[in-house]
Amino acid sequence: MISRLPLDQQLDSLHAVLSRNDVLMEVLARTATLGLPGWYVAAGCLFQTVWNVVTERPPTRGIKDYDVIYFD
Structure with missing residues (x-):
């Protein structure tokens, strides 16, 4: 079970x-080139990717958008 692994191994698994x-x-990759301050990708596409992989579906299935958030 991944949740019982040390944090660094959990992060490696998530990656x-x-x-x-x-x-x-x-x-x-593209967002990293924009120079946006304090940016991150919202959790929806991350959660859905994990769910898809765990349920043996294509990683992009059901993801309609990828939200990039930043604070200026």
Whole structure:
């Protein structure tokens, strides 16, 4: 069970799962070049990616948008 692993191993597992979503990886790469202050990607696409992988569906299934939030 992942939740019982040390935090660094939990983060590695999360990274491995999220990396399976090619669209998410592209959003992160492009957003990183924009120079936005304090930006992050909202949780919906992250949660859905994890859920899809856990339930053996394509990682991008059911994700209609990827919300980037920043504070200026």
